[in-house]
Amino acid sequence: PIEVVIRNYAAGSLVKRLAFNRGKKFSKPLIEFYYKCDQLNDPIINESHAVLLKLVKEEDIKKIKKISLKINNLMIKYFKKINLMLVDFKLEFGRFNGEVVLGDEFSPDGCRLWDKTTGKKMDKDRFREELGGVLEAYCEVAERLGIVFDH
Numbered sequence: 690p691i692e693v694v695i696r697n698y699a700a701g702s703l704v705k706r707l708a709f710n711r712g713k714k715f716s717k718p719l720i721e722f723y724y725k726c727d728q729l730n731d732p733i734i735n736e737s738h739a740v741l742l743k744l745v746k747e748e749d750i751k752k753i754k755k756i757s758l759k760i761n762n763l764m765i766k767y768f769k770k771i772n773l774m775l776v777d778f779k780l781e782f783g784r785f786n787g788e789v790v791l792g793d794e795f796s797p798d799g800c801r802l803w804d805k806t807t808g809k810k811m812d813k814d815r816f817r818e819e820l821g822g823v824l825e826a827y828c829e830v831a832e833r834l835g836i837v838f839d840h
């Protein structure tokens with residue numbers, strides 16, 4: 690029950706919590722863990738909390754971080770090709786046959802994508818911030834990716 694958040698630029702809850710300027714580029718990806726618990730409002734936790742709460746084994750944290758950073762590298766390049774900045778995203782993991790595995794989808798619902806030229810938000814923030822054009826933005830991401838889309 691952990692949400693792993695990887696951030697390449699400061700945005701969202703991070704700029705509310707800490708004194709980072711929105712859009713600040715990090716010299717290396719920032720990894721955060723959030724405890725999925727509705728009663729507690731999904732609080733941010735550190736690795737020690739996660740282990741002591743028995744949410745994850747210490748050795749699995751290493752694997753989770755390694756997989757997350759690999760995905761980040763792949764997805765940064767993937768979106769760069771279509772002129773989008775991968776600002777941040779969330780991943781969830783599970784266990785299959787004893788192995789830690791990714792158990793998630795990747796879509797504009799779970800990441801932040803900004804147009805590199807205009808800075809336009811092409812993700813769920815359009816909905817969260819009532820900017821309008823949610824469907825249009827999602828379709829544009831799909832079209833830029835070459836995914837055939839009938840809308």
Ligand code: UDP
Binds near residue numbers: 694701777778779800
């Ligand atoms: N995120 C998500 N599900 C959640 C919380 C966050 O997919 O329950 C994603 C969110 O879309 C963003 C990243 O994780 O790409 C970081 O979210 P943040 O902590 O900034 O929270 P938010 O501002 O989205 O509430």
